[in-house]
Amino acid sequence: MNLLFDIGHPAHVHLFKNFIYYLKNSGHNVFVVSRKKDVTEILLDHYKINHFPITAPSSTRYGMVKELLARNKFIFHLHKEHHFNASFGTSASIGFLRLKHGVPAYNFNEDDDEVVKLYSYLAYPFATKIVNPDCIKYKKWGKKRVLYPSYHELAYLHPDNYVPDTSLLRSYNLEPVKYIIIRLSALKAHHDSGMKGISSGLLKSIRESVRDYQILESDELKGNNFNPYDIHNILAFARMIISDSQTMTIEGAVLGVPAVRINTFIGRSTVIGELEQKYQLAYGFYPYQEREILDTIDYLVSQKDVRVLWEHKRKKMLKDKIDLNSWMISYFEKEISA
Secondary structure, three states: OEEEEEEOOHHHHHHHHHHHHHHHHOOOEEEEEEEOOOOHHHHHHHOOOOOEEEEOOOOOHHHHHHHHHHHHHHHHHHHHHHOOOEEEEOOOHHHHHHHHHOOOEEEEOOOOOOOOHHHHHHHOOOOOEEEEEOOOOOOOOHHHEEEEOOOHHHHOOOOOOOOOOHHHHHHHOOOOOOEEEEEEOOOOOHHHOOOOOOOHHHHHHHHHHOOOOEEEEEEOOOEOOOOHHHHHHHHHOOOEEEEOOHHHHHHHHHOOOOEEEEOOOOOOOHHHHHHHHOOOOEEEEOOOOHHHHHHHHHHHHHOOOHHHHHHHHHHHHHHHOOOHHHHHHHHHHHHOOO
16 A cells, blocks of 8 residues: 655654554555654654655744645645555645545544644544544544544553663763753744743753752753654653653653643643643643742652652553554554455
8 A cells, every 4th residue: 555644743753653664564655744843854864764854834824824735735746646545644734635635534633622723623624533542632523533542652652662771871971860851842833822831930940959960951942962863762761851841741751750841731631631640640830830840849859769659650551551553553454454
């Protein structure tokens, strides 16, 4: 079969990479269109996934519409050359490909519909299936939903397909559990409009609270001092992660790393809410809750066996959840070959 993947975000490289490898090894022809966002292209190149970089993201509504039309045009042209049997991704374009050319479109998302209203109204009406974690909230398109007991991050961080390696830490002069990651997100996506994260003043206070640890800062706008494809291995051995990033909060939590999330998305993501409330693998705070934030960080720093405690919590979560990559293989072996 000829299969299309539309990948527009670094996290979605990780989401689909193992599935893409499986499909290629099974003899299918896989075509990937990418987006010039953050380190998306760097990751695809590192994992030796050939791709067509089409567009760069825009921060304006006009720019977003222009980008969507450009992506659609390129994808339609690519389909005329290769006649795709199915498409996968997190984009609206694969839905428009189905609308125009009848190619089955499988849309993956782990945000609640209310959080990504514009996206959901663009992407979902024309999708064949909407593939979501079973904990998300939705009101429409119920018959199209395919729900699974997992998270996107467990397609690449589940212990059945990922084992972190301490040897990599030496190249960065890091020791396990002796450093703390501070991740600052750009908060530039369309659904980030009006959202707030870690301020410069709060960041200064956080640095002071964890001054006895090596601090590894990752700034989406300023870049990192490490290779982007090493981040999960580095994250896996951190004492904790303090972040205003949704994705890295989830990644830390599913790896059993205490995660402190600071942004104005609190209460708006059932995936993170489940990790915070049901499994207690993460904490969520508004940026103005400075005292509560610093007290929680002090608590996590003072607990000598905090990573042992978090590993117990992680095991409880993993009993309830599945390896999403294995689920994708099993589901789509039946779905696209039917």
